[in-house]
Amino acid sequence: MLGVAAEKTWLLLVFLLLTSAAQVFARLIRKLQDAYARLAEAHAATERSLQHISSLYQALEAFSVQEDKAHLAHLLAAYAQKLCNCPAACLLLRPEAGSQREPVLAVCAPDGPSPRVNWAGVMQRIWARVEPGVFTATTLPAGESGRLLAVPVRSMGECFGLLGCLVLPDDETGPQREKALGFLANLGGIALERRKTEQLWARLLVSEEQNRIANEIHDGVMQHLFSIAFAAHALSEMHAHLQNGDVQQKLALVKNAANQAARELRASIYRLSPCRRGEQVFVAGLASYLESMAELNGIEVDFRPEGSEEAVSPALHKALYRIVREATANAVRHGKCTRIQVMLKMAPGKMVLQVKDDGQGFAVGRQAPGGLGLTNMRNLMASFGGGFSVDSAPGRGTRVTCVVPADDKNSTAYSGTGGIGVESRCG
Numbered sequence: 001m002l003g004v005a006a007e008k009t010w011l012l013l014v015f016l017l018l019t020s021a022a023q024v025f026a027r028l029i030r031k032l033q034d035a036y037a038r039l040a041e042a043h044a045a046t047e048r049s050l051q052h053i054s055s056l057y058q059a060l061e062a063f064s065v066q067e068d069k070a071h072l073a074h075l076l077a078a079y080a081q082k083l084c085n086c087p088a089a090c091l092l093l094r095p096e097a098g099s100q101r102e103p104v105l106a107v108c109a110p111d112g113p114s115p116r117v118n119w120a121g122v123m124q125r126i127w128a129r130v131e132p133g134v135f136t137a138t139t140l141p142a143g144e145s146g147r148l149l150a151v152p153v154r155s156m157g158e159c160f161g162l163l164g165c166l167v168l169p170d171d172e173t174g175p176q177r178e179k180a181l182g183f184l185a186n187l188g189g190i191a192l193e194r195r196k197t198e199q200l201w202a203r204l205l206v207s208e209e210q211n212r213i214a215n216e217i218h219d220g221v222m223q224h225l226f227s228i229a230f231a232a233h234a235l236s237e238m239h240a241h242l243q244n245g246d247v248q249q250k251l252a253l254v255k256n257a258a259n260q261a262a263r264e265l266r267a268s269i270y271r272l273s274p275c276r277r278g279e280q281v282f283v284a285g286l287a288s289y290l291e292s293m294a295e296l297n298g299i300e301v302d303f304r305p306e307g308s309e310e311a312v313s314p315a316l317h318k319a320l321y322r323i324v325r326e327a328t329a330n331a332v333r334h335g336k337c338t339r340i341q342v343m344l345k346m347a348p349g350k351m352v353l354q355v356k357d358d359g360q361g362f363a364v365g366r367q368a369p370g371g372l373g374l375t376n377m378r379n380l381m382a383s384f385g386g387g388f389s390v391d392s393a394p395g396r397g398t399r400v401t402c403v404v405p406a407d408d409k410n411s412t413a414y415s416g417t418g419g420i421g422v423e424s425r426c427g
């Protein structure tokens with residue numbers, strides 16, 4: 001009897017155990033299915049984001065110097081709306097320093113405009129909070145529609161504006177959203193900086209060509225005119241004894257006409273050639289970059305150019321611009337400096353560039369691996385047959401020196417100026 005009862009109890013226990021195990025399994029399977037569905041959703045979202053990023057990358061690649069900045073603003077606002085998964089996004093681009101233009105504001109709200117959001121007003125209020133050297137995301141109420149999350153669109157040297165997205169009242173700002181917005185803002189900063197650099201190259205190209213034409217006229221036609229005037233003068237002296245008024249008169253006419261043509265040509269050359277007008281396109285571009293980088297990072301930059309930029313080839317101009325950008329970015333990023341001194345000496349056959357900061361410094365040769373900046377600068381200088389050195393020690397600031405001693409026009413490795421490697425000079 002007792003044995004049968006015990007057997008029944010065992011059976012009951014086994015039954016109970018099996019049912020609870022089945023329940024646990026069923027719950028586990030449900031959880032796994034949920035997790036799988038969430039994973040599939042996340043995967044699809046990642047795929048979508050990657051597709052958006054790749055098409056944005058292509059659009060940015062195609063974005064050229066001729067294109068309107070408003071086009072880029074609309075592009076970035078549209079991608080911000082998609083990638084941040086928000087109802088609307090906007091981009092405010094500030095006018096360039098010294099420009100009379102109005103700021104550009106692009107709003108992307110695919111479900112129709114949000115009349116309750118004063119985009120320009122909120123973005124301007126956020127802009128007023130952007131402090132030099134501080135580049136964090138800011139959130140401000142945007143009426144009843146929610147909040148506006150905005151991040152600066154910037155490069156190392158300039159802050160171009162703000163990219164923002166609208167977060168609904170019941171939605172979260174979320175670190176992912178902030179990251180996506182920051183990523184897009186960085187891409188925009190790179191595209192805008194590239195456009196600005198290309199504009200500088202285009203100006204350099206034009207000024208180089210103008211200087212070349214002016215030099216050609218100076219060395220060619222002008223010299224012929226001087227020869228004509230001189231020959232007419234010599235003839236008139238030689239035949240002074242003939243007392244032939246007619247011949248003397250005609251010779252004076254030739255001489256005066258040649259002198260007048262030479263004077264007019266000289267005036268045209270001065271009008272045509274930026275170098276003869278005393279304009280230094282490269283130096284001015286570099287000065288403008290350093291000025292905005294100083295303002296953006298709240299530091300002092302002392303730029304000391306010496307000599308004429310005509311002594312340096314356009315290819316070297318480009319390399320120097322890249323080196324100054326990298327060295328100053330390192331000084332701010334790694335050195336946390338408060339002051340940078342940029343010294344640039346340009347003389348025929350010798351160029352010296354020195355970028356000195358008062359930052360933390362570092363043990364040269366023992367820096368963390370993986371950085372490309374120092375190697376790139378060294379390689380660039382090597383391609384011009386020049387030297388590159390870094391002097392630094394912890395707590396003693398950093399000094400980067402580049403020297404191109406010989407004629408850099410022999411350089412072969414670096415020629416990115418699209419056919420403007422022509423020698424130029426001002427006579």
Ligand SMILES: Nc1ncnc2c1ncn2[C@@H]1O[C@H](COP(=O)(O)OP(=O)(O)OP(=O)(O)O)[C@@H](O)[C@H]1O
Pocket residue numbers: 327330331332334335336357359360361362367368370371372373374375398
């Ligand atoms: N001016 C500087 N002040 C302090 N440390 C510097 C300075 N310049 C370079 N360094 C140190 O040298 C390292 C290498 O610099 P490098 O420019 O080659 O690479 P990176 O800046 O780290 O990365 P990347 O330039 O590729 O973005 C830096 O990580 C930093 O530790």
Ligand SMILES: [Mg+2]
Pocket residue numbers: 326329330371372373374
């Ligand atoms: Mg670097």
